[in-house]
Amino acid sequence: MKIRNKVVLITGASAGIGLAAVRRFAAEGAKLALVARSADKLQELAKELQQQGNEAVALPADVSDAKQVQKAIEETVRHFGRLDAVINNVGQAAVGTIADMDPDNFRKIVDLNVFGPLAAMQAAIPIMREQGGGLIINISSVVSKMNIPGLGAYAATKSALNMLTDTARGELAADNIRVITVYPRSTATDFGKNALGQPSSGQERKGAPNADTPEYVAEKILAAAVEEPEEQFMD
Template structure:
């Protein structure tokens, strides 16, 4: 998809991969709907982009709440008249071995990492159908295809997201709604520090390898070329 002048909604837009993706899509000429829980950071980012002549709106929301997800997508369409791309990037990890994992932590990340993207897809699909097509990019992780001690809960949520993406891709293909899965590796962000669970168990995360800007470039490449899956290679 050509990104210039397309309306792109990005969750988790205030930091890390999401922030880098906002900046990269802005330079590609996108119109941006920015979604994250941090209202102050999001408003500051929107003002910065607007000062550069980029059409952007801050839409603070908790994407683990389906009602808030529905509202931000409706507000995006109200503001810009359409919705071309949804990038489901917001996510969190929970750490702990299977023997000691806190089930409540697992439920929390399921709500954010799986039910959040599902709510966004279900809100966006009718809009994209009416428009005649659109693009959904779900940010997964290479750990969804690995077995790493201490992060099974996170990997399981991303494996679930993969299955939703793969199935939706087939279900929606005839309606010109494309679904892409992007699989980052370990990235130099605060993601690991923000994980739920016992701090000393966080050694399960590999050492940072990629910058958020590198991952954002791969996300843009996925939007432009529309592979089923995008890796960091």
């Protein structure tokens, strides 16, 4: 997909990978719908982009709430007149072994990491069908391909997202709606610090010493949007 003048909605837009993706897509001339819970940060970001000559709208929303997701997508179309791409980036981890993880924390990240992207897809698909096509990029994690003690709950949510993405890709191909999975590795953000639960003995909430920068991941997300592979890894 050519990015210039395309309307791109990005969740988790106020920090980390989402923020880096916003700036990278803005540099390519996208029109941006910014979604995150932090209204103040979103407004500041939208103002910054507008001052740089970009079109952007701040749409504060809790992605774990399907009604708020639906409203954000409707507001995007109302503002820009269309919706070309959705990047489901927002996510959260929960730490704890299978024996001791808090089920309530697991439910919370299922709502955010699985039902949030599902709500965005279900809201966007009718719009994209009517337009004649569109692009959906779901941000997963390489953790979904691994077995890491203490991260079973998080990996399970991303594995579920992988399956939804793979299935949607086949179901929507005839509608010219392309669906892509992106697999970040350890990234230098506050993601680990914001995880729910208590790490087990010996576990620490920090990225690997050679963690990717958010900007590197954003570059890979942009590449996925432009080249449209089924899956995008970091290498």
